[in-house]
Amino acid sequence: MSKRELDIVIAKAKADPTAVRTLRCRTVALGRLHQLNYIRNLPPQPVMEDEPEGLLGESTAPNASEALLAALGSCLSIGIHANALAQGIPIRSLELRVEADINMTSVWGSGDLHPKTIGFETIRVCVDIDADASRKALAALIKHTVLWSPVANTLHNPVHLDVALAPATVA
Structure with missing residues (x-):
């Protein structure tokens, strides 16, 4: 990001200082301890898919x-x-x-x-x-x-x- 791009982002935010944005994530359980997280229109994120070995998991994801x-x-x-x-x-x-x-x-x-x-x-x-x-x-x-x-x-x-x-x- 350039300084100019940063200035544009800041200017847009200052245009309406009362604006509140709602962020959303839909988490879908796949079974056992595996989940997929759907954020905006991005591909499913297996960010919270698994627990470490020894804690009911396979240690394949955070x-x-x-x-x-x-x-x-x-x-x-x-x-x-x-x-x-x-x-x-x-x-x-x-x-x-x-x-x-x-x-x-x-x-x-x-x-x-x-x-x-x-x-x-x-x-x-x-x-x-x-x-x-x-x-x-x-x-x-x-x-x-x-x-x-x-x-x-x-x-x-x-x-x-x-x-x-x-x-x-x-x-």
Whole structure:
């Protein structure tokens, strides 16, 4: 993306600051622990197809928790690139290592149900960036990116989650 293209995207967003876009994904279970995810008009994504070996899976694709880490890494990466471009900081290379700690003993509510953190306990992101800027400027760039990242904020801030049974269909 060029600086001009970035400016156009930003201008469109500023045209209606109250606009809210709804993103959608349809997940279809294929049996056992295999799913396909349908997003926009893209081909089905087997992103969350499988669990690791030893956890009812075959380790052929990322599991749901790993896909969440990939979403965070991707969102931060695009945010770092966009903000570096806006600030005139050329990036030669960028790699994010994202890892999280999770207690698997109570996963899905089917194991040890004694009180403990359900889901990630800690998420760590290490940003390895080669760019024409000082360490202080790069640290500020990363801090700014995290502050404005939709995925980072979804993980960091309480989000209303509404999960309900679909209405009955008439046969």
